[in-house]
Amino acid sequence: MRALLVVNPAATTTSAxxxxxxxxxxxxxxxxxxxTTEYRGHAxxxxxxxxxxxxxxxxxxxxxxxxVNEVxxxxxxxxxxxxxxPSLxxxxxxSTNVFARALGIPNDAVEATGAILDALAGRSERTVGLGLAAGTPGTADEAVPERWFTFCAGLGFDAGVLGRVEQKRERGKRSTHPLYVRQVLRQFLEEPHRRNGLITLDVPGRDPVTDLALSIVCNTAPWTYLGNRPMYAAPKASFDTGLDILGLKRLTTAAVARYATQLLTSSPEKGPHGKHAVSLHDLTDFTLHSKAPLPFQMDGDHLGLRTSVTFTGVRRALRVIV
Known part of the structure; x- marks a missing residue:
């Protein structure tokens, strides 16, 4: 077997x-x-x-x-x-490794390498579904090229948080969970559309869902981790189905406290829910529109501003060694 190893030298939890x-x-x-990767996009x-x-x-x-997203x-x-x-x-x-952990791969690099070698010896692999997104930028007329994502995407609040984290990292800050928590609080305090969301969800064959202040698209569960605590924005999401979405219509102080508590106590059986929460499961095609340009992210990577993003859930897209 011939293999290509793509090494990110800036990986935060592995030494040379x-x-x-x-x-x-x-x-x-x-x-x-x-x-070893030498520039953004090299992987x-x-x-x-x-x-x-x-x-x-x-x-x-x-x-x-x-x-992983780049590869x-x-x-x-x-x-x-x-x-x-080739398989992956x-x-x-x-710092988080959501995709690997969702596949059951150990979060320790040495243990993960041993698990991969065992899986290769036993010819153990899985074919997973992925998400595909194409959007309209917020500052130009050209369409943004399609891009695949492995576990999540978001338009609005969560992408704004990631944008803040990236700014801190560019200034030399390490990517840590306390850093993310601080940026969540700052994004909330400065969010201008907490009460009246700008996002509309269009799903073919359904009535539009309007006035969303937050939209999270999931290709698997959990959505992310806070340290070792998994958080389930869309508990039913799976690599074997289409895409799931969680939308929130209100981000008031009371609503955020309630939904944050629900996320922290979420499980594979129960995620955020309530009067202003919208959850849809196993979608193949849908679009998120915004009345104004909003931050957009895929797999934790802030990609700038978007006014519209079309999503496609693609089943059985890639073979993964597990």
Missing amino acids: RTRDVLIHALASEMKLEAV RDLGRRAADSDDIDLVVALGGDGT VNGLLHKGPDPEGL AVVPGG
Whole structure:
């Protein structure tokens, strides 16, 4: 077996020494080429190269959810072809690693490498569904290219939080869970559309849902983690179905306190709910429109402002080693 290992040197939870140990372990079991990413989008370019190659059987992503997202978008640059494309393996190296953990992969990089080698020996793999999104930017007339996401996307509040986190990281702050919590509070205090949301959800064959202040699209559950605590925005979401969405119409102080408590105590059986909560399961196609440009994110990566985003749930899009 020939494999390409894509290494993000900025992965927050792995040291250079750990990465060397992982590379040695993988190279002992396969013909391995290890490439360290050097710029934003490099992992996507490497995934594209692997997809176009005739002799790469496996791509291993060592990094966080952003690295995995780039690799996936490179692998699927011509569309899904589970049998024809290299399979994907993930060694978690980020601060949260939602995609890997949702697949049951250990959150420790060394343990995850051992699990991957065991899975390869046992020919254990899973074909997962993914989300695909295309949007209209908030500041130009050109359409934004389609982009795949593995576990979540969001238009509005949560994307604004991620934008704030990225600004802090650019100034040298480490990506930690306390940093995220602080930015949630600041985003809430400065959110101008807490009471009257700007977002409309259009699902074919259904009445539009208007005035959403928050919209979270999930491809799996949990939605994210706070430390080791999983949080379920859409408990029914699964890699085996279409996309789920949670929308909230109010972000008043009382509403946020209620929904935050529900998220912190959520489970695979129960997520946020109430008078101003909208939950839809197993959607194939839908669109989110906004009356004004709002922040947009996919897989925890802030992508700028959007006024409209169309989503497609694609079943059985990619083979993953688990």
